[in-house]
Amino acid sequence: MKVDLIIENAAQLVTCASGGAPKRGDRMRDVGIVKNGALAIVGGKIVGVGESVEINANFQSETVIDASDKVVCPAFVDPHTHVVFAGNRLNEFELKIKGADYLEILENGGGIISTVRQTRQASLETLIEQTRRRLDEMLACGTLTAEIKTGYGLDTATELKMLEAIFELDKIHAIDLVPTFLPAHAFPTEYKGREEEYVDLICDEMLPLARTVISQQLSVSSYFADVFCEKNAFSLEQSKRVLETAKRLGFGLKAHVDEFTNLGGARLAIELGATSIDHLDATSDEEIELLAKSNTIGIVTPTVNFNFGSAHFADARKMIDRGCAIAVSTDYNPGSAPCPSQPLAMAIACRYQKLLPSEAFNAATINAAFAVGLGKFVGSLEVGKYADVLILETDDYQQIAYEFGANFIETIIKKGKITAR
Ligand code: NIG
Ligand code: FE
Numbered sequence: 001m002k003v004d005l006i007i008e009n010a011a012q013l014v015t016c017a018s019g020g021a022p023k024r025g026d027r028m029r030d031v032g033i034v035k036n037g038a039l040a041i042v043g044g045k046i047v048g049v050g051e052s053v054e055i056n057a058n059f060q061s062e063t064v065i066d067a068s069d070k071v072v073c074p075a076f077v078d079p080h081t082h083v084v085f086a087g088n089r090l091n092e093f094e095l096k097i098k099g100a101d102y103l104e105i106l107e108n109g110g111g112i113i114s115t116v117r118q119t120r121q122a123s124l125e126t127l128i129e130q131t132r133r134r135l136d137e138m139l140a141c142g143t144l145t146a147e148i149k150t151g152y153g154l155d156t157a158t159e160l161k162m163l164e165a166i167f168e169l170d171k172i173h174a175i176d177l178v179p180t181f182l183p184a185h186a187f188p189t190e191y192k193g194r195e196e197e198y199v200d201l202i203c204d205e206m207l208p209l210a211r212t213v214i215s216q217q218l219s220v221s222s223y224f225a226d227v228f229c230e231k232n233a234f235s236l237e238q239s240k241r242v243l244e245t246a247k248r249l250g251f252g253l254k255a256h257v258d259e260f261t262n263l264g265g266a267r268l269a270i271e272l273g274a275t276s277i278d279h280l281d282a283t284s285d286e287e288i289e290l291l292a293k294s295n296t297i298g299i300v301t302p303t304v305n306f307n308f309g310s311a312h313f314a315d316a317r318k319m320i321d322r323g324c325a326i327a328v329s330t331d332y333n334p335g336s337a338p339c340p341s342q343p344l345a346m347a348i349a350c351r352y353q354k355l356l357p358s359e360a361f362n363a364a365t366i367n368a369a370f371a372v373g374l375g376k377f378v379g380s381l382e383v384g385k386y387a388d389v390l391i392l393e394t395d396d397y398q399q400i401a402y403e404f405g406a407n408f409i410e411t412i413i414k415k416g417k418i419t420a421r
Helices: 025-029 052-058 090-097 102-107 112-121 124-140 156-172 195-215 236-249 265-271 285-293 302-307 316-321 342-352 357-364 366-371
Strands: 005-014 033-042 045-051 064-066 071-074 076-078 143-149 176-184 224-229 252-257 276-279 297-300 326-328 389-392 409-414 417-420
Touching: 005 052, 005 389, 025 316, 025 357, 033 052, 045 052, 076 342, 076 357, 076 366, 090 102, 112 156, 124 143, 124 156, 124 417, 143 366, 156 176, 156 195, 176 195, 176 236, 195 236, 224 236, 224 265, 236 252, 236 265, 252 265, 265 276, 265 285, 285 316, 297 316, 297 366, 302 342, 316 326, 326 342, 326 357, 326 366, 342 357, 357 366
Parallel strands: 005 064, 005 071, 076 143, 143 176, 176 224, 224 252, 252 276, 276 297, 297 326
Antiparallel strands: 005 033, 033 045, 071 389, 389 409, 409 417
8 A cells, every 4th residue: 555654673663552431540550661662654643553674574664764763753742831821930940949938929929920921022923932831841851732721811812812823823833722711710800709600600601612612613523611719719619610610511521720729629420421620739639549540531630730839749659550540741830830741740740759661651642642632643653543652762761751851862753744853
């Protein structure tokens, strides 16, 4: 069969093949390596995966990439980011180094609220331009699919402006974006003392409007609503109202739970059938058991703990040992994790959460793809999936988590097309 592209002779073809489901427990240790592996690609999709001799016997192409001494693997999927925002929080960097507390900064009108001020003031064009630069960094680190949240508007107009920025960036940027609507990220200052009214606004106006706007975007096949269930943010009751309304409207569900305080959000979100619960730093053993028995994916955010200079991390080791499906994200945002790099998130997860390189790799590819609802399309090198592929300048995939801060990405292939080399 004649194909558009063959990539052959890979020292390791790391497939992360999962057979249609996220990997949980022991299976997270298997990254599906084919030695001297090859890929055949037609129309942006993978049509052949196997040893080079076998692929060359079945497929021919005028374009052949020789990946001798290199790793060929799926592009990374980043399942939790807040990368649309204006400005930065550099003014809080020194404060945090000197010991200021994240939730205290938020309570005093800084933190998320400071980014809200900057994002409300920014034009759509500025928002797109500033976000594009960040997406370029993520791309350079090997991410080709990313979830991306609103949540720095906290009023209807700005939340919709953020959605518009996401749709526009999805069109102009190589990274495919999965929108998540997060007006329940913090309470805006103007609603101080009447928080329930803001929850009403979210449920009665923002979520229904966002649902309409998203459904007009033909290119969007997966989308979510999210809530920050936390002290000084949304209570369990408020989170429940938001998530139930979102579910009724047809959103997939995600929830920020247990980042600092366990309010019971993990159980709530799992019971509502959330696609993912995220952070999990203060999650109880009982909730870990619930997660293991559910179809919900646990997304950990090791960059956040690293950024806080904290020695306490979500116990992802225990979660995998109990049979949970775990994904890793950067949580790229201006406050708790200004970090575009999935390889760095993996490197931290290996050291502080005791993930093996194989587990971290599956967590940043196939499980991350399922965590954004695109597990059928990306996240692994399997026949029928999009050819979102990286060629790494190393002959062992473990190097990417081992040599932290380096960049081993030699070639990025998006839907079969060489995007950067
Ligand atoms: O995932 N926790 C809430 N949201 C982000 C932080 C956002 C911010 O600080 O701007 C998080 O850590
Ligand atoms: Fe977050």
